[in-house]
Amino acid sequence: MTSALPAGDAYPYLRAASAGIRHHTRTLALPPASPADRVHLDVLHAHLTALHQLLDRLAETTRPPHPAAGRHLATAHTRLWQSAAAVHDAFHLLPVADETSAGTECHPERLPEGPPVLTICQRHLAAGHVVRRKTTPSDLNTPVPGHTTTCSQ
Template sequence: MTSATPVSDAYPYLRAASAGVRHHTRALTPREQTAPPPADRVHLDVLHAHLTALHQLLDHLATTTRPPHSAAGRQLATAHTRLWQSAAAVHEAFHLLPSANDTATDAGCHPERLPDGPPVLTICQRHLAAGHVVRRKTTPSDLNTPLHGHTTTCSQ
C-alpha cells in the first residue's frame, strides 16, 4: 500500500502563491473605464522578491532533476535562466521609476536612497545575491541568448 499525497494536497505553499498572483492580476484588471494605477517601486520590489524566490526554487529543481532526467533538467535550467532575465528586467524597471525623494532622475542602484530607507533586504541586495547564483551556474552568453526552440504547442 502506498501513501502518495493527493495532487490537491501537494505543494500547498506554491499553490497558494500562484493563487495570490492570479488574484492580484484580476484585481489590477479594470472593471470599469478607469485604468489601473501604474506600477510603483513598492509593487516592483514585491514582484522582484517573488521572482527571485521562484528563481531559487527552479535552481533547486534543475539541480535535483538533472541527474536522473537530463533532458528535463536542461529545460528547468533554461527556465531558471529566463526567470533571471525577468527578475533583472524588473530590477531595472524599479530604478527607472521615480521615488518620493527623487529630485533628479538617477537610475543607479543605491539601496541607501530607497524612499523609506534601506530595509533589511533591499531589492538591490536581493538582486545581487541572486546574481551570485546565476554567475556561478550560467555563462554570460546563456544569459544573452534569446529563447531557442520555443513553440506554443505542447510536444505531447
Template sequence: MTSATPVSDAYPYLRAASTGIRHHTRARAPRAERPASPADRVHLDVLHAHLTSLHQLLDQLADTTRPPHPAAGRHLATAHTRLWQATTAVHDAFHLLPMADAAPTETECHPERLPEGPPVLTICQRHLAAGHVVRRKTTPADLNAPAPGHTTTCAQ
C-alpha cells in the same frame, strides 16, 4: 503518467503564492469605475521578491531533475536562465520609476535604521544575492542568448 501525490497536496506554499499573484493581478485589472494605474516601486519590489524565490525553486528543481532526466533538467535550467532575465528586467524597471514624493520627517519611520537597510536597497541586495548564484551556474553567453524555440512535442 501521473504523480502519486495529488496536485492539491504537492506544493502548498507554491499554490498559495500563485493564488496571491492571481489575486493581485485581478485587483490591478482596470475596471469601468477605476482606470488601470501604472506600476509603482512597491509592486515591483514584491514582484521581484516573488521572481527571485521562484528562481531559487527552479534552480533546485533543475539540479535534482538533471541526473535522472537530463533533457527535462536542461529545459528547467533554460527556464531558470529566462526567469533570471525577467528578474533583471523587473529590477531595472524598479530603478526607472520615480521615488515617493514625500520625504520622511522626524515623526515618520527611518529606513536607514532597518537592519536590512533602506527599502530601496532591499531589492538590490536581493538581486545581488541571486545574481551571485546565477553567475556561478550560468555563463554570460547563456544569459544574453535569445530564448530558443520549443523543441519538444507536448503530449495530451
C-alpha cells in the same frame, strides 16, 4: 490558471504564492488600471527570485535522472533570471514616491546600511551570485530560442 498539483501536495507555499499572483493580476485588471509602481515591482521581483530558487533546486534534482528535462529547467532558470533583472531595472527607472527615499540607484557597497528601498537590490544581488556560479555570461545574453519540443497531451 489552474493548478495541476493535488490538494495535499508538497509545495503549499508555491500554491499560496500562485494565489497571491492571481489576486494581484485581477486587482491590476480592474479599471481604472494604474501604471506599475515601485511597491508592485518589488513584490513581483520577490516572486520572480523565489521562483528562480525553486527552478534552481528542481533543475539540480531533475538533471541526473532526466538530463533533457533538467536542461529545459535550467534554461527556464536562466530566462527567469533575465525577467528578474528586467524588473529590477524597471524598478530603478520609476520615480521615487517620496523625497525622503534617498537615491534610486543600486549601490551594493551601501546595502547593509542602506534605506529599505534597496531591499530589492539585496535580493537581486543574492540571486545574482547563484546565477553567476551556474550560468555563463553568454547564456545570460542569449535570446530565448524557439521551443522545439511538443506536448504529448
